[in-house]
Amino acid sequence: MPLVKLNTPGGLTAPVADWPLLAEDAYVPPTGPVLVPLATWLAGRDTLKDRPDTGVWLAAGDDATALGDDLPAVVAIRFAAFTDGRGYSQARLLRERLGFTGELRAVGDVLVDQARFLTRSGFDAFQVAEGSDLVHFEAALGRFSVVYQAAADRATPVVALRHPSYWSAAE
Amino acid sequence: MYQYDTFDHQLLADRVAEFSDQVDRRLTGALTEDQFRPLRLMNGLYLEMHAYMLRVAIPYGVLSSRQLRGLAAVARTWDKGYGHFTTRQNIQFNWPRLTDVPAILQALADVEMHAIQTSGACIRNVTIDPFAGVAGDEIADPRPWAEIIRQWSTLHPEFTFLPRKFKIAISGAIEDRAAVRFHDIGLRVIRNDAGDLGFRVWVGGGLGRTPRVARELRPFLPAAQILGYLEAALRVYNLHGRRDNKYKARIKILVDEIGIDAYRDQVEAEWHAAGGPALVVPEAEIARVADFFAVPDYVTLPDATVELARWRGADSGFDAWMGTNILTHRAPGYAAVTVSLKPVGGIPGDITADQMDAMADLADRYSLGELRATKEQNLVLPNVRQDQLHALWSALRSLGLETANKGRVTDIISCPGQDYCSLANARSIPMAQEISRRFADRRRLDTLGPITLNVSGCINACGHHHVGNIGLLGVDKRGAEAYQLVLGGDAGEADSSIAQITGRAMTAEEAVDAVEVTAAVYLDRRQDAETFIQTFRRIGVTPFKEAIDAAR
Numbered sequence: 094m095p096l097v098k099l100n101t102p103g104g105l106t107a108p109v110a111d112w113p114l115l116a117e118d119a120y121v122p123p124t125g126p127v128l129v130p131l132a133t134w135l136a137g138r139d140t141l142k143d144r145p146d147t148g149v150w151l152a153a154g155d156d157a158t159a160l161g162d163d164l165p166a167v168v169a170i171r172f173a174a175f176t177d178g179r180g181y182s183q184a185r186l187l188r189e190r191l192g193f194t195g196e197l198r199a200v201g202d203v204l205v206d207q208a209r210f211l212t213r214s215g216f217d218a219f220q221v222a223e224g225s226d227l228v229h230f231e232a233a234l235g236r237f238s239v240v241y242q243a244a245a246d247r248a249t250p251v252v253a254l255r256h257p258s259y260w261s262a263a264e
Numbered sequence: 265m266y267q268y269d270t271f272d273h274q275l276l277a278d279r280v281a282e283f284s285d286q287v288d289r290r291l292t293g294a295l296t297e298d299q300f301r302p303l304r305l306m307n308g309l310y311l312e313m314h315a316y317m318l319r320v321a322i323p324y325g326v327l328s329s330r331q332l333r334g335l336a337a338v339a340r341t342w343d344k345g346y347g348h349f350t351t352r353q354n355i356q357f358n359w360p361r362l363t364d365v366p367a368i369l370q371a372l373a374d375v376e377m378h379a380i381q382t383s384g385a386c387i388r389n390v391t392i393d394p395f396a397g398v399a400g401d402e403i404a405d406p407r408p409w410a411e412i413i414r415q416w417s418t419l420h421p422e423f424t425f426l427p428r429k430f431k432i433a434i435s436g437a438i439e440d441r442a443a444v445r446f447h448d449i450g451l452r453v454i455r456n457d458a459g460d461l462g463f464r465v466w467v468g469g470g471l472g473r474t475p476r477v478a479r480e481l482r483p484f485l486p487a488a489q490i491l492g493y494l495e496a497a498l499r500v501y502n503l504h505g506r507r508d509n510k511y512k513a514r515i516k517i518l519v520d521e522i523g524i525d526a527y528r529d530q531v532e533a534e535w536h537a538a539g540g541p542a543l544v545v546p547e548a549e550i551a552r553v554a555d556f557f558a559v560p561d562y563v564t565l566p567d568a569t570v571e572l573a574r575w576r577g578a579d580s581g582f583d584a585w586m587g588t589n590i591l592t593h594r595a596p597g598y599a600a601v602t603v604s605l606k607p608v609g610g611i612p613g614d615i616t617a618d619q620m621d622a623m624a625d626l627a628d629r630y631s632l633g634e635l636r637a638t639k640e641q642n643l644v645l646p647n648v649r650q651d652q653l654h655a656l657w658s659a660l661r662s663l664g665l666e667t668a669n670k671g672r673v674t675d676i677i678s679c680p681g682q683d684y685c686s687l688a689n690a691r692s693i694p695m696a697q698e699i700s701r702r703f704a705d706r707r708r709l710d711t712l713g714p715i716t717l718n719v720s721g722c723i724n725a726c727g728h729h730h731v732g733n734i735g736l737l738g739v740d741k742r743g744a745e746a747y748q749l750v751l752g753g754d755a756g757e758a759d760s761s762i763a764q765i766t767g768r769a770m771t772a773e774e775a776v777d778a779v780e781v782t783a784a785v786y787l788d789r790r791q792d793a794e795t796f797i798q799t800f801r802r803i804g805v806t807p808f809k810e811a812i813d814a815a816r
Contacts, residue, residue: 153507176302176385178425182502185422190537206286206303213421229289236282239275241415244422251271251415256548 096198097227098218105227105234111200111220114150114171128169131155138163150200157183158190169198170216175207181214188215188245208233215245265326265634266411266556268376275418276373279380283307284366291363306386306424308379309365313686318357318365319382320372324392324410324434325353325637329624332635334375336620342368347620349605349613351677351728352431353391353637354382358684380418385426385513387417387498392434393441394638397557398600398646400592404453404461406434406442408554409490412545416491423498427505428513430498431470434463440757443639445469445478446731448515449497452757454484461487466757467497467527468519471725475762476516479524481531488550492543496535500527560632560647565597568650575654582657584706585668590653599650601631603643603660604667604675608704609697612678613641622663630656639728640677642670673715673783674700677728681721681738682745688721690738690745690772695719698776703783712783715796716755731755733797734782735763736775747775751782751808752800759797764805766812778812785811 095108112126121129121137125146134141134149141147148167151157160168168187170180180199187193199211200220208230211219221230240248253259268276283303290300304310308319320335335355339347342364343357350356360368372378381388390413392406393399413432417423423430435442436453444450450466463485469478485493504522506512519527535543576583591600603623605613615623627635627645630652636644648656660666669675676699679685681692696719703709718732722739729735731753739746746769753763770778785808790799800808 176425177507178385178423179503179507181422181425182499185499204302206282207424210419210421210424232285233282237275237278237419239271239278241275241418242420252546252549254271255269255552256546259546259548 094200094220094223096200096218096220097230098196099212099234105231108221108227111198112146112148112167112169114169114200128167131159134165135159141165148195151180151183153177153179153183155183157186160187160191160193162191164191164193164195166195167198168193168195169200172199172201172203175202175204181210184211184214184216185245205230206233209237213240213244213246213248265328265407266323266553272376272415273373276376276378279307279378279419280366280369280373283369287362287366302384305384306381307365307369308382309360309362310383311686312358312684313682314684315359316362316365317684318360318368318379319350320355320357320377320379321382321389322353322355322377322637323414324390324396324407325394325639326396326407327635327637328375329627329633329635331375331377332620332624332627334371334377336617336624338368338371339617339620341371345618346614346616348611348680349615349637349641349643351639351641351679351726352389353394353639354389355637356680358680383429384424385428385430386424387420387426387430387432390414390417390432390434391442391447391639393437394636394644395441395591395600395646396436397559398591398593398595398598399437399439399441400594401438402436402594403438403455404436405554405557406436406451406453407557408550409451409453409463409487410434411553411556412491412550413494416494422495423502426498426502427507428510428515430501430515432494435757440755443728443731443755443757445757445760446471446475446728446755447478449481449494450478450757451490453487456484463487463490465493468516468524469760470514470516471728471730472514473511473723473725474514474516475725475730476520477760477762478516479519481524481528486541488544488547489541491545492539492541493531493535495543496538497531500530500534504530559595562595562598562647563649565595565649565651567596568653571651572653579654580706581661581666581668582654584710585657585666586653587710588668588672589670593647595647597650599648599653601645601648601653601656602638602670603645603665604669605642605665606669606675606700607664607667608674609701611693612676612696615643619663619665622659623665626656626659640670640675642675668706669709671714671716672709673703673712673717673734674709676700676717676719677732678719679721679726681719681727685721685726687724688738689723689740690721690747692719692721692727692738695736695738695747695772695775698772699779702776702780711787713795715783716753717779718753728755729753730762731760732763733800734779736779739769741769745772746770747772749775749778749782749812751805752797754797766805766809770816774816777815781811781815782808
């Protein structure tokens, strides 16, 4: 399935080819692009981290913080079902706890109407169905101008807009 | 009460536009029902037995007269002229058409209301003591904190697909009227020895098929740190709560399985890693929100002792109502009044559009324009002058809303049951109606004194039968509806207990008879001024079981 990426705020790039997810214990090809499972990455990090076209994919039950300080350029979080919301916490941990600045992809069963929650949690690339209408996706991204919470996207929460002096002092 | 600023209004406007677009896509077929389902559920729209049902949030049960008129207009314009107050301080409309729902949400937004997160595996409407801010036994007002938590939880990006729904309750008084130990997280507003405001935090309470009394997570959390702490508690649950079985997905099961100590360790570790005590709600925001809940300008009044005594002596109906439906107010000369939505033989929690409008007028005339919805499915007029109580009661009587039964056995809490709900095994409403008729006699109600009676149509326990002093649970017995009688539940924090099963499931008629037998055993065995629950605790379930069996 193709991948679209955040472009300008509220906009998306044209679809590009996504990277395949390698299964657990599968042979790691000598070149990418490829996304390897967490365990594979942790076992072979010393060689894999120098490959620019090799990233990691996380299953819902994986501990995102296990990636530690030595982070890949690309991480994909796989949603086996859109109702499994663990990926949102994993994404925020990656961005806010580990300081991950690379590309964070939402892959698998990604619900277009959740777009805003995904970007707020730190995702900036999304797997979409072949031939899907990106108009709805972009509409969903731009839907809410107000946020009540600080999250991984650094959108300014309402509380900071209400009390600008407090917020600038705290920053 | 809280009033929206431009940001709050903008968020609701965006939300209405979003859902209108989603409904359009559903109607054109661009979305299948499977795709639409999670979207409508995030807006409180269920598909029930006969029709859609829209559940509207009444944030922490606080309602202005203007909002109640708004709800009346919804009932009249888009429903069948009535609404149903729920056990979570919300209101449900049972007959909206899908095509009308965007217009309903717009009408609600106009009065600062919405249906956001009244359903789905997300943080639901926060519930509190319906007498917050006015109760004589209050330590600190939970309303500002409920509003702060409401905003934080609204469209929280991380917590819209939790393992299961998540309910938070807050109580700030000596008596717990919010059932804090039967919520996923229960908060008690308290002051520590230094006089600082904070929360006692409970976790893992709940009803449903696995009833649990919540366990203590933290004896004291400084109040301003609440959002950071809740975020940590929710994150641990989101990552580690079970998702393989929806009946084991609530946080109570996680706490059962790993233990309260392990859960606490994980929450504390997560909280500290995220910033811990440094994550605070800004002082200025706490002050801004608290301002909306400042003590109103009460008139300086003496208690109306003489007039009340005279009216009570002259009118037995008023006397009975004063005996049950009044709570001591913090301000001298005032009273907090419960308006019972449990008339004899009525449907618990139902109210017509005309009654809503009339109640809004009464709130304006007698209660500073404010009302509360209670988890007992009644309404409260929180700020009534004692010297106007008789006038208020007379007005209520002309509306059929003067039932004097708050806290009595006919103040029945009931889920909608099989008349509406697609999950139910049995009907709840006719059961509640029949019990209400059987115990209607004034003297009988007074003799029995305080008793809670709860009816659930299935094991999901929306009627909270587990915490009823007397509870009835609808079950399916070889294709026929049947009822199990449970006894001894108590929702209050101090004496939280889960009701015990008395025996086999019965027919509806036998079940009502068993309630009669239960009442008779209590009257026979009580000592001095014992209440039902006190007698039950002393003698246990066995004498009740034996009497019920003997009567069958």
